[in-house]
Structure formats: C-alpha cells, structure tokens
Amino acid sequence: MRIRRATAATLVGLLLLALVSASAATLTLQNPAAVASPTEAGQVSTIPGWRIASTASAAQGGELISSPGYDDRRWTSVPARSTVLGGLISAGKYPDLGYSTNLADKVDKQDFTVPWWYREEFTADKTPGTRTTLRLTSGVIPSAEVWVNGTRVAGQDTVAGAYPAHDFDVTDLLRAGTNAVAIKVFPADPDKQLVISFLDWSKPAPDNDMGVWRDVRLVRTGSVALSGARVLTDLAVPALDSADLTVKAEVSNLTGAPVDTEVSGSVGPMTFSKQVRLKAHETATVAFDPLHLADPKVWWPYQMGDQPLYHLDLTAKVGGASSDRASTDFGIREVQSSLNSAGFRQFTVNGKPFLVRGAGWASDLFLRYDPQRLTDQLSHAKDLGLNTIRLEGKGENDELFQFADRAGLMVLSGWECCTHWQNNDADKWSPQDHAVARASAETEGMRLRNHPSMLGFYIGSDQSPPPVIEKEYLDGLAKSDWQLPVMPSISSYGGELTGPSGHKGLGPYWWVPPNYWYGDQKGGAFGFEGENGPGPAIPDLESLKKMLSPAELDSLWQNPDAVQFHLSSSEHFDRLGPYLDALGARYGKPTGLEDFVLKSQLANYEANRAQFEAYGRNQSKAVNPSGGVIYWMLNNAWPTLYWHLFDYEMAPSGSYFGAKTALKQLHVQYSYDDRSIALVNKGLDEAPNLTVQATVFALDGTVLSDQNLTDLRARADGTTKIGAVPTPEGLSTTYFVRLLLHDADGNPVDRNVYWLSTKPDTYDTADSKRWWDSPQTGYADLTGLQQLGPAQVGATAASTVQDGTVHTTTTLTNSGGTVAFFLRATVTRGEGGPEIAPSTWSDDYVTLWPGESITLTADYRQAQLGATTPTVRLTGVNLPAQYVPAPIK
Known part of the structure; x- marks a missing residue:
C-alpha cells in the first residue's frame, strides 16, 4: 500500500512512510499521476494537492464550492501540505521572500484576514459493505469548516487547533463517480488560538501559517x-x-x-x-x-x-x-529521567547515562514540506555529532521521526512558548481551548509514541502550564499510553503534577565569549539546559549575498545599532551591537565586509566549540555534573543572521565546524578555566592505549612547550582529565595550543587547535534584567592574528562518484615557514563558481604548521554539479584564495 501523493517519496532510502488503515474498495483521486492501484486488502489515499482561493474572490458558500463540477480552474494549485502563503509561494505568486525586506514589502497581510478555501475532487465507487472516512491527520490552522459534496461535515466548533486529528465518516455522502471535498480555513492569531508561531526565531509568516499543513486522507474500510x-x-x-x-x-x-x-x-x-x-x-x-x-x-x-x-x-x-x-x-529501548543530587535532570537510555548534546529544530517558516531538504538538514545534525534535536512546537511531519528512528537521533518534542499556549491563567482559555489542549496531547502522543527516537515531551516551554491545563496534557498523553518522560518546562519552572523541571533556566541567547561556558553562572556547563547559545551566527559571504541587499551588507558590519531585518523582531535580538563590539575588540575592527565575515567565523567557531566542550568535560564531575544542553538553534526557518549551526542555504561555516570539532566521538580538548586537558569519549566502550601531544606555540610558530602524554585511557561514555597545558615563559599576547590524539598504533584520532590570549575575556553576570546575555566587560586580545605572515599551502584534490554521491578528497600541505591559520576548503562548481551546499566535510577551518599535512573529504550529490568540474576553493586568515581542480576519476 502506498501513500497517494506523487511527491511524497521516501527520503533517500531512510524514511518509511506511515501505513494506516486499508480496505477492499476502489477509491481514486482526480490527479492520475498521484493515484496508486488498489491493493487486495484495501486502500488509503492521500489528497495529492489542492486548489485554493480567498473568500474575497470565491464568495460562494460551502454548499456550492464543495459540489462536484464547481469551476475552480482559476484557483491556485498548491501541494498537499500547504499553508495559504506556503502554497502561494510554491505556485510562484511571490518573489524571493528570503531576500532583503521582500517578506514585508511584497506580501499584503490583509490578504490573510479573510478565510480561504481548499478544494479537490476525487472519484469513488459505491461498494456495498464498505465505509469511507475523511481523515485529517492533524488539525487545520487555526480552525476550519469541512464540506463534502455540498454538505457541511464539521465546523469551527470541531475542527480547531493545529494538532488534533479528526475522522469523519462520509460514506453516506459519497456518490459513484466524481466527488468533492472543500475545507474553509479561517484567519489565525497565535495570541488567541492554539496554533503555530515562530516567536522571535525570525520575522513572522504574514498569514500566521493558516491552512491545511498536514495530510488529508480518504480511508476505505469494512464495517x-x-x-x-x-x-x-x-x-x-x-x-x-x-x-x-x-x-x-x-x-x-x-x-x-x-x-x-x-x-x-x-x-x-x-x-x-x-x-x-x-x-x-x-x-x-x-x-x-x-x-x-x-x-x-x-x-x-x-x-x-x-x-x-x-x-x-x-x-x-x-x-x-x-x-x-x-x-x-x-523499537525496543528504555528511556528514563531523574533528578540528580543537585536537582538537575539527567537521562538514561537502556540503563546508560545519556548526556544530551542537542540543538533546537526550526521548521520552514511557511511549513512547506521538502523531503530532500528535510533529509539534508537531519543529515547535517548527525554529521555534526549531535545526538538530540528539540522541537518547540511545530511538531514536524512523520518523516522527521522516521528518519530519526533510522539515524539514531533522539528527539525532544513539546509545545511552544510565549503565545496562547503559554497562558498561565487557565480562566483566559475558552472551553474549546481546554478541549483542544487535551486532544492535541492525545494526537501527538499517538503519533509519536512508537518512535524509539523519542526522548521526552515538554508540556510547557519557558514556563510550566497551570495545574488545570497540565492535567489536560497529561490526560491526553496517558490516553496514548505515553511511556516517556514528561517535563513541565525547559526553564526552572516546575509543575504541580509533573514536579520539578530539573532545568536551569533561560539563557544566554546572545554573544558570550568562549570562557563563559566554564563559569558557574546561569549559562555555565552544569545541570541541564533546555536552550542557550552565543546568538549571532554570521553566514559566509555567498549566503549573505543571497539574503541581503548591497546597502544591507554595508550596514551589517558598519552600524552596530542598526536594526537588522534578518535578525529577530524582538528588541533583544534585532541588532548586532554587543557582538560587533566584541568582534572588533578581540580580533580588530573589521576593515571591510570580507574581513568582517572571516572574523565572524573565528568568533563563531571558538564560542560554539567551547559550549559543547564545556558540557562534555563536566559530564563526569562528582558534584553538579552536566546533564545536557540544547544549543539554540540548529537551523533557521527563514534566512537569518543568528541562532543556527548552519545557515538557511545549508552551507556549513564557523558555527558548524566549531560544534563538529567539539562533538567528535573521541575527542581531546582544552579547558578555558583551569587549562586542563580532557579526553571525552561518547562511546560505551573504554578507549585504551591513547597518546596526546600538547604543544604551545608563540604567534610566530616558536614552540614554547611540548609534552607527550602516553598510555592514556578514555573512560567509557564520560570524561577523563589527563593533565594541563602549561603557561610557559615568553608567551606572545596571542598564541596557539595544538592538541593531537593518537591511538595505540600511532594513527591520528583527533586534532584540535586553539587561538588564545594572555588577556582574558570578562563579563558581568550581576545584571539580572539582561536575561538574554551577560554583557562583556573586558576582551581577549587576539589582534595578533592580523600580523601573521603570508602562508604557503600546496593542495591536491580528486573526486570519485558512487551511487550519485561525489566524494572529493583534498590534501593540504603547509610548504612555507609560517603557520597557515584557519584554512577553509569549499567545493565549487568550477573555478569561481558557487559553493556546493549542502555538503558534508570530514573537517574544515584547519590550521597547519610548517611541514604538516592533512586530508579533508567532502560528500555531496552529483546532481548539484551540473556539467561543471568540482573545484576546491581554499582560503585562510593568511592565505589568499586559490582554486584546485578536483576532477572526477
């Protein structure tokens, strides 16, 4: 049996489409390309697409519009899962809404202050003894009337809320031959309805995501x-x-x-x-x-x-x-959570401690479904070394969880904050709101509970719900036989029924320096943190040019107090001021756009690496260990300049590779607070017979300290401190530390380079009103990096193809006499062509000392190349751009 939608393919062999009820009757949809042959046992058909129109133009009533033969030829054809605006974008009705201020300038919000119609026709035969159910697999945003063949099946009193599923027996309404279904969707208001909003993650969708956002199915059964x-x-x-x-x-x-x-x-x-x-x-x-x-x-x-x-x-x-x-x-597995002696949450999977190393997931701003993009983004999450993604509302389609099941990624789900969902006065909810809340929990519980990738569910976000609503959520989950942990919130707020949250509380969300994560203030790497991160994450120049106009690019690095459209609508996150101040003080004031972008990658790399490394190091502490962290965020709903590990174009940059370095399976790392060296092992088996070489270099490459630590053992699923980096005499203000990890046979396992300063970063944690960050009061001096002499790097590259995937191997050798710092390799479509994204790299932004070599590998889809020859573009802090052909052999 197959889902009846031409575009609903399996996700690169990893996604298994959900199979639902079936029966022995013939039922086909009007679009022949989307029709599957009936199976012996029965059939489930998913409506493959809709025609939509505003009630401002389609003013007739539902009785006429839902009648077979109604003329909808001038309506707009949209995919099956389409909000109104998402469908209009798919149909080409709007320009690139990710560029500049097009989202505000090119879309009239008034278009979405009236209801819209969704309509489709299908054919059926009337087989005696069979029944046909019209199934809404999830709610309609925000509410709807449902009509079949001129008859109103349900109204807003029944179909309300983003999540509750509905089944309607329409057997007696069907006729042999052509039938029609029409859904009238009403305007959405996240502040008054239990729907979906993107909060401060981006600019809001002008239609507030009104529409039919998940599948609608026709299910034929017996009695x-x-x-x-x-x-x-x-x-x-x-x-x-x-x-x-x-x-x-x-x-x-x-x-x-x-x-x-x-x-x-x-x-x-x-x-x-x-x-x-x-x-x-x-x-x-x-x-x-x-x-x-x-x-x-x-x-x-x-x-x-x-x-x-x-x-x-x-x-x-x-x-x-x-x-x-x-x-x-x-899947068969056991997930438990409990509070440790310090009151913080810790998870176990199959009886083993599970340190959550996660990031927040963002659905598409217009809730569009793209199987390839979904696969690419989740593949990036796994390539990074993350073990968990967290969904705050949005819920996502079934395919995400099917991917996670097969990829071994854990998922934390739950409701969103700050809208009608987070109303702490239960009396301000209508009786319908309370019914929607319980039904939402039951529907999501039924949908998610069989997935072994599920780790738990948050019934609150920034705050826990009041007891009345808390019970409604718990009752709904219980109806689904939910077996996993249920948490009241991602903050420190507990629940009357669910108990303490076991989470620390919010922040930071904006720029903090690397050593911040090693402190004992609110954002320090102890306990369990449901969301935090260093905020701004500037994409590479190529991505920036796809989202910002020339004037906006100039303002980006020159005007700290300018409100940036591609930052948040929140006043706390709408300008780059503190970030630009830190960037200039630490690395030197940017001299131009390219210099700003390069220095941003340095800052993003070191801050993101430090956050994950600090939590990894502290997982084995005897007192108040770390239990997990959700980096805020993994991806973006729309092109933005903050809160992501990879940008909207899915091009990995400094944020990505800083985190990827910290999240390696077996990793050697430096500690910003006590200069200790730690081995972090994410596997369940001890790793014996290891060697670490720790070297301190002056800025000019002079070796100031070199030590070999031998016969080391990395404890299973934990952290082992193995020594400390000394502070030798003669340190330059800016200097380097290189850590090399080898196995018993001398094979390289990990390589980690830090650029440090004798002057520490300092910050103020006393201002409790600034929950979103801790203002920096002093800055590390890393300006010496601007004085590095020119590097000389030799490079060779070649590519092979297997099953449609190109594998490009690049070998870099420092053939000069100075350090080659922060080398970045990207694959482009020919010399000077655009970067191929998404791609996954073994490593990037690497640093080589004279005589050192490293081999990097990249994988990407052959279709992305077109007719061009893959070419590796190589740049660095002290290396001008050079291109190396990587022909396919």
Whole structure:
C-alpha cells in the first residue's frame, strides 16, 4: 500500500512512510499521476494537492464550492501540505521572500484576514459493505469548516487547533463517480488560538501559517476500522536480555448494529488474536497479552549502538473477511529521567547515562514540506555529532521521526512558548481551548509514541502550564499510553503534577565569549539546559549575498545599532551591537565586509566549540555534573543572521565546524578555566592505549612547550582529565595550543587547535534584567592574528562518484615557514563558481604548521554539479584564495 501523493517519496532510502488503515474498495483521486492501484486488502489515499482561493474572490458558500463540477480552474494549485502563503509561494505568486525586506514589502497581510478555501475532487465507487472516512491527520490552522459534496461535515466548533486529528465518516455522502471535498480555513492569531508561531526565531509568516499543513486522507474500510496501533515495550534493564511487548489499538464499529470482529496481528514470527464484540458505533481499546521476547534487538542512539526496528501488523476481520489493517514500526529501548543530587535532570537510555548534546529544530517558516531538504538538514545534525534535536512546537511531519528512528537521533518534542499556549491563567482559555489542549496531547502522543527516537515531551516551554491545563496534557498523553518522560518546562519552572523541571533556566541567547561556558553562572556547563547559545551566527559571504541587499551588507558590519531585518523582531535580538563590539575588540575592527565575515567565523567557531566542550568535560564531575544542553538553534526557518549551526542555504561555516570539532566521538580538548586537558569519549566502550601531544606555540610558530602524554585511557561514555597545558615563559599576547590524539598504533584520532590570549575575556553576570546575555566587560586580545605572515599551502584534490554521491578528497600541505591559520576548503562548481551546499566535510577551518599535512573529504550529490568540474576553493586568515581542480576519476 502506498501513500497517494506523487511527491511524497521516501527520503533517500531512510524514511518509511506511515501505513494506516486499508480496505477492499476502489477509491481514486482526480490527479492520475498521484493515484496508486488498489491493493487486495484495501486502500488509503492521500489528497495529492489542492486548489485554493480567498473568500474575497470565491464568495460562494460551502454548499456550492464543495459540489462536484464547481469551476475552480482559476484557483491556485498548491501541494498537499500547504499553508495559504506556503502554497502561494510554491505556485510562484511571490518573489524571493528570503531576500532583503521582500517578506514585508511584497506580501499584503490583509490578504490573510479573510478565510480561504481548499478544494479537490476525487472519484469513488459505491461498494456495498464498505465505509469511507475523511481523515485529517492533524488539525487545520487555526480552525476550519469541512464540506463534502455540498454538505457541511464539521465546523469551527470541531475542527480547531493545529494538532488534533479528526475522522469523519462520509460514506453516506459519497456518490459513484466524481466527488468533492472543500475545507474553509479561517484567519489565525497565535495570541488567541492554539496554533503555530515562530516567536522571535525570525520575522513572522504574514498569514500566521493558516491552512491545511498536514495530510488529508480518504480511508476505505469494512464495517470495523483500526487506529492507534502501538506497542508498549518493557525492556529488562540493565541486562537487556528480554523484553515484554504489549500490543494495543482502537477498534471501531462504523455501523449502527452490533458486530463481532477478530483482531489478529504479528510481530515477526510471533502471532496473536482476540475476539471483540462492539456495540453500534462503539470504539474500544483492544489489548493483547504481553509477548515475551528473549534476546531482543535493542535500539540505541547512534553513538552508542545500532538502530534495529520491529514491525507490527494488525488485521480486523468481520465474518472471515478483512475489514481493516494497521501497521507500525517500533523499537525496543528504555528511556528514563531523574533528578540528580543537585536537582538537575539527567537521562538514561537502556540503563546508560545519556548526556544530551542537542540543538533546537526550526521548521520552514511557511511549513512547506521538502523531503530532500528535510533529509539534508537531519543529515547535517548527525554529521555534526549531535545526538538530540528539540522541537518547540511545530511538531514536524512523520518523516522527521522516521528518519530519526533510522539515524539514531533522539528527539525532544513539546509545545511552544510565549503565545496562547503559554497562558498561565487557565480562566483566559475558552472551553474549546481546554478541549483542544487535551486532544492535541492525545494526537501527538499517538503519533509519536512508537518512535524509539523519542526522548521526552515538554508540556510547557519557558514556563510550566497551570495545574488545570497540565492535567489536560497529561490526560491526553496517558490516553496514548505515553511511556516517556514528561517535563513541565525547559526553564526552572516546575509543575504541580509533573514536579520539578530539573532545568536551569533561560539563557544566554546572545554573544558570550568562549570562557563563559566554564563559569558557574546561569549559562555555565552544569545541570541541564533546555536552550542557550552565543546568538549571532554570521553566514559566509555567498549566503549573505543571497539574503541581503548591497546597502544591507554595508550596514551589517558598519552600524552596530542598526536594526537588522534578518535578525529577530524582538528588541533583544534585532541588532548586532554587543557582538560587533566584541568582534572588533578581540580580533580588530573589521576593515571591510570580507574581513568582517572571516572574523565572524573565528568568533563563531571558538564560542560554539567551547559550549559543547564545556558540557562534555563536566559530564563526569562528582558534584553538579552536566546533564545536557540544547544549543539554540540548529537551523533557521527563514534566512537569518543568528541562532543556527548552519545557515538557511545549508552551507556549513564557523558555527558548524566549531560544534563538529567539539562533538567528535573521541575527542581531546582544552579547558578555558583551569587549562586542563580532557579526553571525552561518547562511546560505551573504554578507549585504551591513547597518546596526546600538547604543544604551545608563540604567534610566530616558536614552540614554547611540548609534552607527550602516553598510555592514556578514555573512560567509557564520560570524561577523563589527563593533565594541563602549561603557561610557559615568553608567551606572545596571542598564541596557539595544538592538541593531537593518537591511538595505540600511532594513527591520528583527533586534532584540535586553539587561538588564545594572555588577556582574558570578562563579563558581568550581576545584571539580572539582561536575561538574554551577560554583557562583556573586558576582551581577549587576539589582534595578533592580523600580523601573521603570508602562508604557503600546496593542495591536491580528486573526486570519485558512487551511487550519485561525489566524494572529493583534498590534501593540504603547509610548504612555507609560517603557520597557515584557519584554512577553509569549499567545493565549487568550477573555478569561481558557487559553493556546493549542502555538503558534508570530514573537517574544515584547519590550521597547519610548517611541514604538516592533512586530508579533508567532502560528500555531496552529483546532481548539484551540473556539467561543471568540482573545484576546491581554499582560503585562510593568511592565505589568499586559490582554486584546485578536483576532477572526477
């Protein structure tokens, strides 16, 4: 059975489309390219696309608009999952809304102050004994009327909220031949409705994301339907040598008479069945006796083990004939969380401590669905070495969780902050709001609970909900048989029913220097932090030119107090002032746009590396260890200058590679507070017989200290301090520390270079009103980097292709007499051509001393090359740009 949408392909072999109920009837949609042949057991059809129109132009009522044959030829065709504005963008109705101020200048918000219609036609035959359900897999933003063949099926009193799913039996409304469905979507207001908003993450979507944002399906069954197939897993921890599986599902009688049904199923070779008697129109939960599984294949986060999945199949039969089927994939693993002695949250997976190294996920601003982009962004998350992504609202489509299941990425989900969701006065919610809240939790719980990638759910964000609403969320999750941790908020606010949050509280969100993360103030690397980061993350020049006009590019680096359109709408995050002050004081005032961009990569690299390294180092502390951190953020909803590890073009730059360095599986690192050297091991096995060479260099390359630490052991899933970097005499104001890690055979395992100053960064943590940062009061002096002599670097490159992926290998050798600092390699489409993005690199922004060599590798899709020859562009702080052909062999 296949989802009926021409563009809903599997995500590069990693995504498995969710299969839902099916039956033995013919049901096809009008678009022939999207129609799959009926299967023997039945069919589920996803509406492959819509035609939309504003009620300002389509002023007729739903009775006429939802009638077959209504003339909608002048309406706009949009994809299946489309907010109104997202659909109009897909149809080419607007220019590039990511460039300059187009989002404000080219879109009239008044267009979205009236309802809009979504409409599609389909064909069906009337097979006796079958039923057809119109299924909204999620809510409509913000609310809707639903019409089929001239009849109003549901109104705003029923279809409300972004998340609650709805099933409508439309069997009696269908006719043989052509049928029509129409959905009238109303204007959205995030401050008054439980919908979706992007808060201070970017400029808001002018339509407030009103529309049909997830799939609408037509489900054909017999008299009995199945839904909510799920498996409750009970894994023996810590032995992991057995598991008990409890299979449950809802079974519904869609007729007006009692019915007997046999529900049977299988998990691998294990089979089971049960007889169920249902009253007229009754829905009951069927639960099977636990299945005992010896030696289960246990699912692990990717850095800890493999990701095996099991498959559940269920069938409901009436009178010996199949009436419906349901299936789901699931994994066997055990997730727990608790509070340590200091009151902070810590997670375990399969009985092993799990330090959350995560980042916040941003859906597309217009909630557009792009399978390739989704795959690319999640692939970047794993390439970075992150083990968790956090969703604050938005929920994302099923394909994200299917990818995470197969990739071994954990996911923290939950509701968003600062809008109607975070209303601490329950009396300000309408009765419908309370019903939507409970239904939202139940729908999301049912949708997510089988995914082994799920780590937990936040029922609040910046604040915990009041007890009445808290109970509604908990009741909804309980209805879904939710087995995972539920947290009241990502801040220090606890819940009356869920208890303490175990989180530290908010911030920082704006620029702080690298040594900040090693302090004991609010943002220090101890306890559990649900979101924080150093704020501005300036993309490389090529990406900047795609989002900013020439005048905006000039203002970017010259006007610290200028409000930047591609920063936040919040007054705290709408200008670069403190960041530009620090950049100029630490590295020297930028002399032009390119110099500003280069110095920004230096600042972003060192700040992001330090944040993840500090949490990694402190995970094994005896007192108040770190339990996890969510970097704010992973990606952007729209092109912005802040809060990301890779920019909207998915081009990795300083932020990306600083974090990637810190997140290596086996890593040697320097500590900004006590100059200690630490080995951080993310695997479950101890790593013995290691050697670390720690070298201190003056700015001119003179070796001031060199030590070899031998016979080292990196403890499993933890941190081992192995010594300290000395402070030798003769240090230049700016100097380097290089750490090299080798295994027992002398093979390089890790390489880490720091640029440091004898003058420390200082900051003020006393101003409690500035929750978003800690103002810097003194600056490290790294201006000596501007005095490095010219570097000489030899480079060779070549490429190979396998299964549509190009693998480019580049070898760099410092053939001169000075350090070659912060070398950046990118693959371009021919000499001088644009950068190929996305691409994944083994490493980048590397530093080489005279005589040193390093080999870097990059992978990217062959289709991105077009007819050009891959070329490596090489730059550095003290190396002019040079191009190296990398022909495909």
